[in-house]
Amino acid sequence: MSDHLMNTYNRQPVTFTRGEGVWLWDIAGEKYLDALAGVAVNGLGHAHPKLVKAISEQASRLIHTSNIYHIAEQAALADKLCEISGMDKVFFCNSGCEANEAAIKLARLYGHHKDIQAPEIIVMDKSFHGRTMATLFATGSRKVQAGFEPLVSGFVRVPYDDIEAVKQVASRNSSVVAILVEPVQGEGGINIPGGVYLEALREICDAHGWLLMLDEVQTGIGRTGTWFAFQHTAVMPDVMSLAKGLGSGVPIGACVAKGKAAEVFTYGKHGSTFGGNPLACVAGLATLKAIEEEGLCENSTKIGDFIRAGFEAEFKNTKGIIAIRNAGLMIGIELDRPCGDLVNSALKAKLLINVTADNVVRLLPPLVMSEDEAKELVSRLSLLIKTFLA
Numbered sequence: 001m002s003d004h005l006m007n008t009y010n011r012q013p014v015t016f017t018r019g020e021g022v023w024l025w026d027i028a029g030e031k032y033l034d035a036l037a038g039v040a041v042n043g044l045g046h047a048h049p050k051l052v053k054a055i056s057e058q059a060s061r062l063i064h065t066s067n068i069y070h071i072a073e074q075a076a077l078a079d080k081l082c083e084i085s086g087m088d089k090v091f092f093c094n095s096g097c098e099a100n101e102a103a104i105k106l107a108r109l110y111g112h113h114k115d116i117q118a119p120e121i122i123v124m125d126k127s128f129h130g131r132t133m134a135t136l137f138a139t140g141s142r143k144v145q146a147g148f149e150p151l152v153s154g155f156v157r158v159p160y161d162d163i164e165a166v167k168q169v170a171s172r173n174s175s176v177v178a179i180l181v182e183p184v185q186g187e188g189g190i191n192i193p194g195g196v197y198l199e200a201l202r203e204i205c206d207a208h209g210w211l212l213m214l215d216e217v218q219t220g221i222g223r224t225g226t227w228f229a230f231q232h233t234a235v236m237p238d239v240m241s242l243a244k245g246l247g248s249g250v251p252i253g254a255c256v257a258k259g260k261a262a263e264v265f266t267y268g269k270h271g272s273t274f275g276g277n278p279l280a281c282v283a284g285l286a287t288l289k290a291i292e293e294e295g296l297c298e299n300s301t302k303i304g305d306f307i308r309a310g311f312e313a314e315f316k317n318t319k320g321i322i323a324i325r326n327a328g329l330m331i332g333i334e335l336d337r338p339c340g341d342l343v344n345s346a347l348k349a350k351l352l353i354n355v356t357a358d359n360v361v362r363l364l365p366p367l368v369m370s371e372d373e374a375k376e377l378v379s380r381l382s383l384l385i386k387t388f389l390a
């Protein structure tokens with residue numbers, strides 16, 4: 001503990017020193033089941049041998065040069081991301097909010113190219129896009145914005161999963177240039193939209209010449225059972241932001257674009273000192289390779305559905321459970337009351353979970369979780385939730 005850290009986090013009273021797969025050990029040697037994976041970051045679990053080998057070798061060769069020079073690892077990762085997504089071009093940065101900042105800048109520039117002087121972007125209630133100034137005001141939560149006014153303008157907010165609301169904006173507002181949306185809302189409470197939501201948004205974007213920009217920072221890199229959540233549909237986005245799972249803990253973000261959107265940024269319009277450095281890109285390449293070799297997208301679907309079925313069986317006669325939702329290994333259990341205290345009782349039971357949107361238990365386990373480990377998770381957590389609700 002240090003008195004010299006700014007108070008931006010309400011930290012759990014635990015310090016980890018070592019990890020392996022879905023397990024973590026604290027300084028006292030106690031073993032914990034990690035069902036949060038650093039908030040959707042450690043898809044490969046902890047200390048995955050292929051990742052450790054790749055980044056150790058790269059670190060001993062070269063960590064950073066500069067985007068002033070060609071970076072072979074960056075080019076290789078851009079090629080791989082475009083191959084698995086069907087997108088065309090990538091800008092690398094270091095985090096999710098930066099990936100969204102790039103997307104927001106790209107959309108504004110796209111608008112100015114169309115002679116729209118004050119371009120606006122449609123964003124959603126309950127969304128989360130990051131903590132920088134622009135992404136803060138794109139985020140649909142007054143709580144995170146309060147105190148940071150004056151707000152960054154240029155965002156029009158509508159309810160999530162509400163096509164009529166988007167159509168109404170389209171009919172009266174001629175300065176909209178893009179929609180920024182999460183395919184599944186993470187921080188907002190694991191909110192999964194109805195079946196044709198993305199298709200309908202795509203249609204509206206096409207009819208008005210808007211960019212469809214998907215924030216896949218949490219849903220991307222295998223989390224929902226496909227490389228990217230949009231791949232559950234026939235929709236292609238114009239822009240997609242990535243981060244969290246991409247580097248398995250080595251900071252990296254990416255703004256990925258297709259077609260006309262891929263040509264918007266030209267020389268001098270955006271940049272990043274660290275973005276796409278050799279170490280981060282090797283972490284990204286090793287992550288994608290391991291997911292492919294070990295069938296982890298498929299495992300995400302299999303284990304995610306297994307966990308949901310497990311909770312459905314456990315909670316069949318439990319009052320207080322409103323819904324159990326999952327998209328692969330993005331899992332939410334909505335309770336009828338605020339349940340932040342569950343994080344503490346879970347920690348005491350050597351289980352790492354998260355509560356979001358006040359009353360939703362959120363699980364984002366490593367993609368490498370086995371069926372036995374999933375059983376352990378379901379039994380530990382359902383006991384805690386039943387005790388909490390009793």
Ligand SMILES: *Cc1c(COP(=O)(O)O)cnc(C)c1O
Pocket residue numbers: 094095096097098100128129130131182186187215216217218219243244
């Ligand atoms: C976590 C998250 C972000 C912000 O990512 P940072 O790396 O913390 O800046 C943005 N969008 C979504 C959907 C996220 O889950």
